[in-house]
Amino acid sequence: AQSVTQPDIHITVSEGASLELRCNYSYGATPYLFWYVQSPGQGLQLLLKYFSGDTLVQGIKGFEAEFKRSQSSFNLRKPSVHWSDAAEYFCAVALTGGGNKLTFGTGTQLKVEL
Amino acid sequence: EADIYQTPRYLVIGTGKKITLECSQTMGHDKMYWYQQDPGMELHLIHYSYGVNSTEKGDLSSESTVSRIRTEHFPLTLESARPSHTSQYLCASSGSFTGELFFGEGSRLTVL
Numbered sequence: 307a308q309s310v311t312q313p314d315i316h317i318t319v320s321e322g323a324s325l326e327l328r329c330n331y332s333y334g335a336t337p338y339l340f341w342y343v344q345s346p347g348q349g350l351q352l353l354l355k356y357f358s359g360d361t362l363v364q365g366i367k368g369f370e371a372e373f374k375r376s377q378s379s380f381n382l383r384k385p386s387v388h389w390s391d392a393a394e395y396f397c398a399v400a401l402t403g404g405g406n407k408l409t410f411g412t413g414t415q416l417k418v419e420l
Numbered sequence: 421e422a423d424i425y426q427t428p429r430y431l432v433i434g435t436g437k438k439i440t441l442e443c444s445q446t447m448g449h450d451k452m453y454w455y456q457q458d459p460g461m462e463l464h465l466i467h468y469s470y471g472v473n474s475t476e477k478g479d480l481s482s483e484s485t486v487s488r489i490r491t492e493h494f495p496l497t498l499e500s501a502r503p504s505h506t507s508q509y510l511c512a513s514s515g516s517f518t519g520e521l522f523f524g525e526g527s528r529l530t531v532l
Contacts, residue, residue, distance in 0.1 A: 310462070315460070340520070342523075347525070347526075348525055348526070349424075349426075349510055349512075349523035349524050349525045349526050350463075350510070350512075350521075350523040351523070352520060352521070352522075355520060396462075396463070407453075407465060407468065407478070407479075408463075408465070408521060409462075409479075410455075410462040410463040411462055412460065412461060412462045413460075413462065
């Protein structure tokens with residue numbers, strides 16, 4: 307079965323600093339890849355997704371992610387973090403042809419210091 | 421803007437009570453899902469449906485049950501709630517084959 311690993315449970319960055327959140331997956335083929343963000347008391351919102359093609363994908367709120375097949379990774383980045391980016395971030399994978407069943411990582415809690 | 425709604429947002433009940441968590445979407449999506457989320461843990465799929473009268477159990481075993489009588493409605497029921505059912509329950513829907521889900525805001529259940 308596929309699995310998703312987010313090795314960083316908590317990350318703290320200063321406002322204006324760059325950000326990278328790590329995500330590794332375990333699956334025999336290339337799955338569909340997603341990053342979701344969850345603000346306190348809210349549901350999950352899709353930031354970006356990768357299906358195929360260009361390995362650098364752009365998302366909402368200035369986020370981007372790069373798919374690296376050789377490393378089975380899909381790390382999320384942002385050049386300059388804003389205080390409003392403080393939230394929990396989830397990486398997820400879906401089997402190609404797997405009927406939209408997502409497998410989520412445990413999440414990374416982002417704190418932004420002013 | 422996703423249009424998927426969950427009620428109640430918060431529920432505190434006693435052990436042994438029957439509860440139903442409601443989930444409705446106005447996007448006409450065929451696929452709907454229930455995920456269970458505990459603090460510091462990943463989301464676990466507990467139920468899903470690919471259309472009316474279609475329901476399946478997810479990867480995480482759950483004592484809850486679901487029904488899908490109408491496309492837009494996917495309620496989750498616990499016949500007899502226990503403290504171990506305390507969790508947040510997230511409903512989601514999808515209209516594509518590529519796994520993009522739209523989530524509701526969640527129902528946080530506390531069983532005393």
